[in-house]
Amino acid sequence: MTASATAIGSAPAPHAPPGPLELRWVSSIQDIGREAWNTCFPTSDVMQAYELHQATEAASIEDVQFHYLQVRSAGEVLAVVPCFRFRMSLTVIAPDNVNKVVSQVRRVLPGFLFLNAFVIGTPIAICKDLLGVRPDLPKPRRDAVLRAISDEVVARARHLKLGLVFMKELTTRLLPEVRDVLSPRFSFVESAATTYLYLGEPGKSTYRERLRKKYRSLMNNRMARVQEAGMRWEQVADFSRYAAQMHPLYLQVLNRSKIRFETLSVDFFARLPALLGERVFALLCFKGEQLVSFELFLKDDEWVHPIYLGLDYHLRDEGSLYFNSIYKIVEVLEAHGKAVVQLGQTSYAVKASIGAVVDRLYLAVHHTNPVLDALLKRFGAELFPPTPLPRSQRVFRDMKENDDGLARHGIHFERLDDGSEE
Numbered sequence: 001m002t003a004s005a006t007a008i009g010s011a012p013a014p015h016a017p018p019g020p021l022e023l024r025w026v027s028s029i030q031d032i033g034r035e036a037w038n039t040c041f042p043t044s045d046v047m048q049a050y051e052l053h054q055a056t057e058a059a060s061i062e063d064v065q066f067h068y069l070q071v072r073s074a075g076e077v078l079a080v081v082p083c084f085r086f087r088m089s090l091t092v093i094a095p096d097n098v099n100k101v102v103s104q105v106r107r108v109l110p111g112f113l114f115l116n117a118f119v120i121g122t123p124i125a126i127c128k129d130l131l132g133v134r135p136d137l138p139k140p141r142r143d144a145v146l147r148a149i150s151d152e153v154v155a156r157a158r159h160l161k162l163g164l165v166f167m168k169e170l171t172t173r174l175l176p177e178v179r180d181v182l183s184p185r186f187s188f189v190e191s192a193a194t195t196y197l198y199l200g201e202p203g204k205s206t207y208r209e210r211l212r213k214k215y216r217s218l219m220n221n222r223m224a225r226v227q228e229a230g231m232r233w234e235q236v237a238d239f240s241r242y243a244a245q246m247h248p249l250y251l252q253v254l255n256r257s258k259i260r261f262e263t264l265s266v267d268f269f270a271r272l273p274a275l276l277g278e279r280v281f282a283l284l285c286f287k288g289e290q291l292v293s294f295e296l297f298l299k300d301d302e303w304v305h306p307i308y309l310g311l312d313y314h315l316r317d318e319g320s321l322y323f324n325s326i327y328k329i330v331e332v333l334e335a336h337g338k339a340v341v342q343l344g345q346t347s348y349a350v351k352a353s354i355g356a357v358v359d360r361l362y363l364a365v366h367h368t369n370p371v372l373d374a375l376l377k378r379f380g381a382e383l384f385p386p387t388p389l390p391r392s393q394r395v396f397r398d399m400k401e402n403d404d405g406l407a408r409h410g411i412h413f414e415r416l417d418d419g420s421e422e
Contacts (some may be wrong), residue, residue: 002389008019013390014282019074021145022024023152026068028341032080036070040080040282046300047126053082056124059268063087064123069152071145079145080132081120083153086262088117095193119155120167122362123262125307127194127361130172131178146181153184158368164376167364175362186364187377189384195356196413198405200328207330207355209394215354221326222320229319231287232285233328239282243270245291245385246282249310256313257346264308269296285321286396293321295329304336306343322347326354340409355395357413358387389414 025034025210034050041048064086071079092131121130133145157165170178171192179188201208208216218412239246249267272280279300285293292315296308306329311321326343333341343351348358363384367373375385392415394401406413 006146008150021078021148022072023148024070025156026070026074027066029054029066029082032068032070036077037080037132037319038133039077041130041148042135044300044302045127046276046279046298046303047128047305048130048132049276049279049300051279052124052298053122053130053211054270055268055271055275056122057124058271059265060416061123061265061268062263063296064262067118067156069149069156071148078137078141079132079149079282081153082122082130082132083118083120084123085116085118085160086123088164095282106173115164115291116162117164118153118160118162120165123261124264125344126173127169127342129167129174131167131174134175142232143181146178147184150182155262155367163369163372165366165368166338168266169359169394170362170364172360172362178364182364186366187380189363189380190386191361191363191384193348193360193387194345195343195348195351195358195359196341196411197330197341197351197354197356198407198409198411199334199339199341201339202334206334210398210402212397213353215393215395217379219323219327222323225318225320226285229287229315231285231292231319231321234286235281235332236284236343237281237295238273239284239296240270240273242282242284242291242294243267245312246294246296248310249291249294249312252309252313253309272296281305283325283332284320284330285324286313290364292319292324295325297332299336304333304338304341306332306341322350323354326351339405348387352390357392357394357411357415359411359413361385379414 029050030035037050041050043049046052066085066087067083069079069081069083070077072394073083076388131146131149133142133149137145154165157163165186167182169187175188195381198208200210208219211219236242241265241411245318246269249263250269276298279298281299283295283297284291292312294310295306298307298312309325311325316322329341329343343356345361352358365376365380367376367386
């Protein structure tokens with residue numbers, strides 16, 4: 001299973017407990033329990049791990065309230081669906097021209113296009129869904145469970161007097177599996193796309209070796225600037241003692257992002273090492289004793305995921321810190337014997353300049369008010385526009401080999417080629 005895949009549908013032996021579906025809401029992941037969670041989510045995927053989402057809930061994220069739907073039949077767990085409510089702007093991923101108009105209106109009407117949303121998924125940036133349907137269900141039963149989930153989530157939103165309901169985030173691989181089942185309730189729009197970088201096959205070639213001379217020189221020059229600035233990198237397993245220093249650096253990156261679905265707390269960073277153990281670590285960059293940058297990683301047997309970046313923007317250019325954060329990610333992934341890294345959302349032009357490609361993600365959206373739901377269907381593409389593809393550059397000596405490598409590892413991607421040699 002690749003990072004674009006999901007657990008739904010990969011079943012060795014279909015299993016269909018008889019009887020009607022029983023749906024129950026609880027307010028904490030503790031009420032679900034690890035055993036029930038692991039029945040519905042793959043234990044091999046750290047992004048869907050019970051402990052990660054236990055830490056997310058425990059972090060007391062501002063303006064977020066958790067709800068968990070459990071589906072049972074004949075006493076057996078069929079699905080676990082984490083949800084949360086939070087206050088959001090409908091223009092969170094809208095283009096600049098839309099946001100400028102909305103900003104003017106909000107001077108008179110501060111609450112314009114702000115609403116409390118009910119979300120199927122997690123507030124943290126895992127770039128995949130948390131639609132935890134038991135993987136060994138036969139398709140007819142699985143579809144029935146999905147329809148029941150769809151109806152129940154909308155009913156819950158109405159009960160909570162919430163208007164907008166959406167599911168984040170559906171990959172290009174999952175979307176065809178659920179579109180027909182969810183479409184009576186939900187329409188589908190684009191979320192912010194994710195990005196992937198092919199590093200090369202372990203033991204055969206490295207990212208640096210595959211670069212064209214121009215880009216290899218750029219990489220060498222940028223990496224030299226870290227040492228010239230008196231900065232050093234350290235890999236730390238238990239980074240909880242640095243949480244108070246990491247959090248403001250994370251906020252600096254978040255506050256410059258055009259896409260904001262959550263604001264993590266200090267507790268999130270402090271709790272992760274104890275809960276996830278060897279499946280989490282951080283790469284820290286110091287100038288003297290001052291922490292100036294970090295990258296937070298989650299890992300499992302198949303993937304090593306860099307999920308959050310923190311950066312001191314006052315020193316960004318001095319040490320070419322943003323680019324060096326990516327280069328250190330490359331080093332870490334190669335040291336773990338990985339051929340592909342998922343670099344996540346935002347900063348598409350910068351990531352394209354080092355050879356990354358774009359894979360689209362999707363949201364399923366619904367409004368409990370029929371009139372507003374009709375408007376959402378009509379204007380969804382304006383409120384949730386497709387991610388503009390950055391123009392790709394010929395970063396690697398063999399671009400076909402790069403594309404073949406991505407495809408070989410199951411990565412779906414799009415690229416806007418400009419036809420140039422640069």
